[in-house]
Amino acid sequence: MSLLRKSVNSMPDHSNLDPSGSLVEQFLLEPIASGPLDGLSFTVKDNIDIASRKTSYGNPTWRDRHPAPQYNALCVDQLLAAGGHCVGKVVADEFTYSLDGESQYFGTPRNAKAPNRIPGGSSSGSVASVANGVSDFSIGTDSGGSIRVPASLCGVWGMRPSLHRISEAGVLPFMPSVSTVGVIASSHEQLNSVVRVLLRSNARPAAPLKRILVLSDAMETADDPVRAAAEVALNEISHRTGVDLQTVSFAQIVGDDTPLSDCNENALRVLQSLEFQNTVGSWIENNAPEIGTSFSMAYENVRHLDRHEAINCLDLCERFFEAIQAVMISGTVICFPTTPVIAPLKNTLNSMEAVLDFYGRTMTITAFSGVGRLPEISAPLLTVDGCPVGLSFAAGHYQDEFLLSAVKKMLGS
Amino acid sequence: MSLLRKSVNSMPDHSNLDPSGSLVEQFLLEPIASGPLDGLSFTVKDNIDIASRKTSYGNPTWRDRHPAPQYNALCVDQLLAAGGHCVGKVVADEFTYSLDGESQYFGTPRNAKAPNRIPGGSSSGSVASVANGVSDFSIGTDSGGSIRVPASLCGVWGMRPSLHRISEAGVLPFMPSVSTVGVIASSHEQLNSVVRVLLRSNARPAAPLKRILVLSDAMETADDPVRAAAEVALNEISHRTGVDLQTVSFAQIVGDDTPLSDCNENALRVLQSLEFQNTVGSWIENNAPEIGTSFSMAYENVRHLDRHEAINCLDLCERFFEAIQAVMISGTVICFPTTPVIAPLKNTLNSMEAVLDFYGRTMTITAFSGVGRLPEISAPLLTVDGCPVGLSFAAGHYQDEFLLSAVKKMLGS
Known part of the structure; x- marks a missing residue:
């Protein structure tokens, strides 16, 4: 495979050099020790530092105004110290503030199993690099x-560990x-x-799987064929493990x-906007960067958020977190379709109605683990209309090791 | 009280305008709603954003090279929304990377109860503003x-909540x-x-106090008179609550x-240096700022850290965290002197030996809650040689509300 370094500030042409469209920059970082990742290659999303290489955050002005970092992110060094080798930086949606994976500046990475559809984002390049065989794994x-x-839309495995464990x-x-x-x-x-x-993680054995919950509102949020495929897979899992499904x-x-949509609409989405004002919004207001059309639309909502009113979302986030914690006791996994839909066709998220439907329904589901600070694994188990869609498994906060072993058992792998 | 805005880049003269020496900038932010903090004034450490005012991070070059933020930190808005009013920004040690509170650029805030001694840092201005009556509380x-x-060295209350709860x-x-x-x-x-x-926090009742542990290595690390004072106070607490002390x-x-000193020497201190390289070290290397003598000495150690070797500290941190979690079950409080010493006299931390003794012994104790991600309260309960020193109480990760109510019960207040 020969993948040349691409220019970042022009619209890249992926057709020849990098058929995956995932790479922003190709290079090789050798392992710094031998370990469990010996021989495995990985790519790094372009909001995670690699020493001496600019981190773009998916935005050309950010890239131009910030010098290259002096150090690798700590997680990158952890992977190199475990035997992994890094083969490049990959595309991120602008300021990672998107779920569609169509970057105006860095292109749309290829959805390997559904090439006429979007890959999803914002870790679009990470997922595409794995799905297209550019790397074994990605962070x-x-x-x-x-x-x-x-991960759901491209048919690969993806895990969001418990909040702040990495x-x-x-x-x-x-x-x-x-x-x-x-x-x-x-x-x-x-x-x-x-x-x-x-x-x-140490070698301590994880708790045994005792309860499999199915989050009914998430199932209802999904398109009928996605829900039907999820039901078939979940019944197989119940049969395989001998553990009944509890809705x-x-x-x-x-x-x-409270409906599940409150997790997003009145809690997580508002908290995200509040925190984004601090971390990126302030920089945008002070630097007036070039920003893309799609990010610009999303940012208008952030910009006009009334902080004084929005701050009440914190109480709701805490209340939902505590309620979820109380249910997600040791031995419990909760399941739901990762996304309510298969990947939308490219260039179809171009009306407000289409955007609101895709984001609204998707985040109704994804916000559950966000508010719960839960580890969640999206497994590429479902196929609808020939396209992949993920089935998700989540466990209690800090129960990441249990979740990994429970999912292995549930899938009989 | 009339406190004028001070120039930041010159050595301030605290003697007249602000006898506490805590304020970097004085202003009034009115509450944005009424609530439990009605009528209470607070100050904000100068690494926490206040909209339209520069955040110095305790370093003049950082201050000059960064525009003023557009938004208050979220925690500041939470306090304003609960009825509090903010009266100013207060001194922080340079890049908050110190425990002594003697800032070369912003002065040494006054230790109200021991004016010839250092206040301790890096939240020196926060503590001094409370101890000197400039504000009711501080963040x-x-x-x-x-x-x-x-908090220990100046004789006020201080709490570090569980990691990432705010x-x-x-x-x-x-x-x-x-x-x-x-x-x-x-x-x-x-x-x-x-x-x-x-x-x-909601109004849910906290677990009852069941166990009072005393961390023996921390007691042994303390000066004899500090340990003796702590023993007297702990015996009173045991008597008052009817709960036996378990060493x-x-x-x-x-x-x-494993000795307690490993928590600092081989775990937390190394992790701190690794992460500081990413968050501030990279900026220092890229910007060559003016830095103070004392920070410069500390930074040399960070700068020369071998990341490849240091990364093993992560395994130790995780192992210690898990072990501490297993002991700090519901209903358990662990106690120890907050610092092993009363505040050193001013200008005595000027030999390597003095610095190593103060930092080494102090962080041997403080690293315990750091590695454990524990909430810890330092209570101003002890007096040695007429100077204050704190007695600390810690509980399990995320058991902040239990800790607050247990400490209230233990002190009979």
Whole structure:
């Protein structure tokens, strides 16, 4: 495979040099020690620092105004110290503030299993590099679904670990109460190896799987064929493990009549906007960078958020977190489709109605683990209309190792 | 009280305008709503954003090269929305990377109860503003003890909540796996009110106090008179609550012969240096700022850290965290002197031997809650040679509300 370094500030032509469209820059960082990742290649999302190479954050002005970092992000060094080798930096959506993966500046990475469809974002390049065989695994970040959504839409494994279990040193600040570093891989086995390196997991045996919950509102949010495919897969899992499926609604978890959509609309989405004002919004207002059309539309909502009114979302986030914690006791996995839809066709998210439907329904589901600070794995188990869609498994906060072993058991792998 | 805005880049003269020496800038931010903090004034450490005012991070070049932020840090807005009013920004040690509170650029805030002694840092101005009556409470940050140490040395209340329970949006990035936003106050009652606002705690009753542990290595690290005073206070607490004291060593917690000093020397201190390279070190290398003598000495160690070797500290941090978690079950409080010493006299931390003794012994104690991600309260309960020193109480990760109520019960207040 011969992939040349591409110019960053012009619209790249992926057709020849990098058929995956995932790479921003190609290079080789050798391992610094031997370990469980010996022989495995990885790519790094372009909001995670690589020493001496500019971090673009998906925006050309950000890239131009910030010098190259002096150090690799701590998570990158962890992977190199475990035997992995890094083969390049990959495309991120602008300021990682998107779920569609169509970057105006860095192109749209290829959805390997559905090439006429979007890959999803914002870890679009990470997922595409794995799905197209450019690397064995990739590291990205996830706040509102930025690992889980493209993993679902491209048919690879993706995990967002528990909030703050992986160091964010050298990762550009985004939404401190929400953002996590996570992993994309092509198999459960590799996902497990990489995540355990980053979590520094010991060999302590995880709790046994006792309860499988199915989040009913998430199932109802999905398109009929996605829900039907999820039901088939979940029944197989129940049969395989001998553990009954228990349906639970978000209202039952919270103990009132709150719909799942509140997790996003009145809690996580508002918190994200508040924190984005601090971490990136302030820089944008002070620097007036060039910004893309699609980000510009999203940013208008952030910019006009009334902080005084919005701050009440913090109480709701805390209340939802506590309610979810109380349900997600040891031995419990909760399941739902990662996304309510298969990947939309390219260039179809161009009306406000289409955008609102895709983002609204998708984040209704993804916000659950966000508010719950839960580890979540999207497994490429479902196929609808010939396109991949993920089935998600989440466990309690800090129960990452249990989740990895429970999913292995549930899939009989 | 008439306190004028001071010039930041010259050595300030505190003698007349601000006898506390704590203020960098005085102003009034009115509350944005009424709430539990009605009528209470607060100050903000100068690594936490206030809209339209430059954040210095304790360094003049940082201040000059960064425009004023557009938004208040989220924690500041939470306090304003709960009825508090902000009266100014206060001194922080350079890049908050110190425990002594003697800033070459912003002066040494006054230790109200021991004016010939240092106040401790890095939240020196926060603590001094409370101890000298400039504000009712203050918010600061704590990574290696930056709230707890000055609270101990100046005789006020200080709390470092569980890691990541308070939003860091708008707080300058320091050590993402270690740093917390926390509170300094003049009474347990006010500390409790302010912390509960920031944590968005609900009214759910906390677990009852069941076990009081005493961390023996921390007691042994303290000067004899500090240990003796702590023993008297702890025996009173045991008598008052009817709960026996149980002595435990760090080796017993970890299950081998690890000394408490490993928490700092081989774990937290190394992790801090690794993360500081990413968050501030890279900026220093790229910008060659003016830096002070004392910070310069500390930074040399950070700069020459071998990341490849240092990265093993992550495994130790995780192992210690898990061991501490296993002991700090519901209903458990662990106690120890906050600092091993009363405040050193001013201008005595000027030999390598003195610096190593103060930092080495102090961080041997403070690193315990750092590695454990524990909430810790330093209470101004002890007096040695007429000077204050704190007694600390820590609880399990995320058991902040339990800790607040347990400490209230233990002190009979």
